[in-house]
Amino acid sequence: AQSVAQPEDQVNVAEGNPLTVKCTYSVSGNPYLFWYVQYPNRGLQFLLKYITGDNLVKGSYGFEAEFNKSQTSFHLKKPSALVSDSALYFCAVRALISSGSARQLTFGSGTQLTVLP
Amino acid sequence: EAGVTQFPSHSVIEKGQTVTLRCDPISGHDNLYWYRRVMGKEIKFLLHFVKESKQDESGMPNNRFLAERTGGTYSTLKVQPAELEDSGVYFCASSLQREWNEQFFGPGTRLTVL
Numbered sequence: 395a396q397s398v399a400q401p402e403d404q405v406n407v408a409e410g411n412p413l414t415v416k417c418t419y420s421v422s423g424n425p426y427l428f429w430y431v432q433y434p435n436r437g438l439q440f441l442l443k444y445i446t447g448d449n450l451v452k453g454s455y456g457f458e459a460e461f462n463k464s465q466t467s468f469h470l471k472k473p474s475a476l477v478s479d480s481a482l483y484f485c486a487v488r489a490l491i492s493s494g495s496a497r498q499l500t501f502g503s504g505t506q507l508t509v510l511p
Numbered sequence: 512e513a514g515v516t517q518f519p520s521h522s523v524i525e526k527g528q529t530v531t532l533r534c535d536p537i538s539g540h541d542n543l544y545w546y547r548r549v550m551g552k553e554i555k556f557l558l559h560f561v562k563e564s565k566q567d568e569s570g571m572p573n574n575r576f577l578a579e580r581t582g583g584t585y586s587t588l589k590v591q592p593a594e595l596e597d598s599g600v601y602f603c604a605s606s607l608q609r610e611w612n613e614q615f616f617g618p619g620t621r622l623t624v625l
Contacts, residue, residue: 398553426611437515437602438554438616445611484554488610497610498544498556498567 396421398487400502407475408510415470415505417485427468428486428499429459438484444468455479475509482506513537515617517603523623529591532620536585536605542566543586544606544614545578549599557601560586593624 397420407413419425426445430438442453449461459470468485483506486499516535524530536543545557557576558568562583571578575594580586590597600621604614 428613430616435618437517437618438604440613440615443611443613486554497542498559498570499546499554499614500556501546501554503553504551 396425396487396489396500398485398500398502400483400485400505402505403503404506404508406508406510409477410474413472413475413479413507413509415483415485415507417468417470417502419466419468419485419487421487421489423489426488427459427461428488429453429457429468429470430484430486432482432484432504434481441470441483477509477511480507480509515603515605515615517601517617517620519620520618521621521623523625524593525625526595527592529589530593530622532588532590532601532603532622534586534588534603534617536603537615540605540607540615541583542606542608542612542614543580544604545586545588546602546604547599548602548619549596554602557588590622593622595624598622598624 399418428443429441432438442451444451444461452458457472482504484504485502518533522530541562543560546554548554556570559566560580563580577589600619602619604616606612606614
């Protein structure tokens with residue numbers, strides 16, 4: 395079975411400071427990893443994904459994430475936070491396994507990011 | 512390009528009633544997924560369609576839930592009869608064929624069962 399942990403329910407950061415939203419995962423094969431963001435009264439928006447290759451993945455709105463296989467982590471980062479980044483962030487994983495197997499995403503519980511002006 | 516749409520955005524029903532949720536995926540996306548988030552917890556998988564066929568329905572909680580995707584276009588998720596624990600936000604997502612393709616989510620339907 396695969397699982398995702400987002401250890402922080404809430405992250406507060408001052409505008410202009412770097413931000414990190416943590417995510418660790420557990421899968422039995424090689425993972426596909428995703429970050430999604432949900433703004434109030436909106437659906438989940440795709441931010442970025444790790445499939446293979448370079449461990450540092452760049453995505454939308456200046457976000458990036460670093461895949462660390464030894465620590466089974468995929469932390470979301472941004473060098474300089476904006477107030478408009480305040481939202482709910484979800485990490486998700488899908489295992490790379492044989493064809494015909496399940497394709498659903500397994501999500502973490504979400505982290506509420508608040509960027510303070 | 513139009514995104515994934517869901518209807519209704521909100522639904523409030525009484526226990527024992529029936530509700531049908533609709534999802535229109537992005538045109539050309541054969542893969543359609545249903546998820547739900549209950550009580551602010553994790554987003555949980557319900558089922559997966561490939562075109563009109565159910566590929567995986569291992570996440571469906573019980574036989575009160577029925578999903579269909581006639582013609583491989585839009586999908587409906589019916590809850591009959593609804594129970595209090597069915598309250599939550601129901602998300603639909605669609606994707607292209609490859610398993611590394613990201614899923615695009617709709618805005619969700621917030622279901623409240625009283």
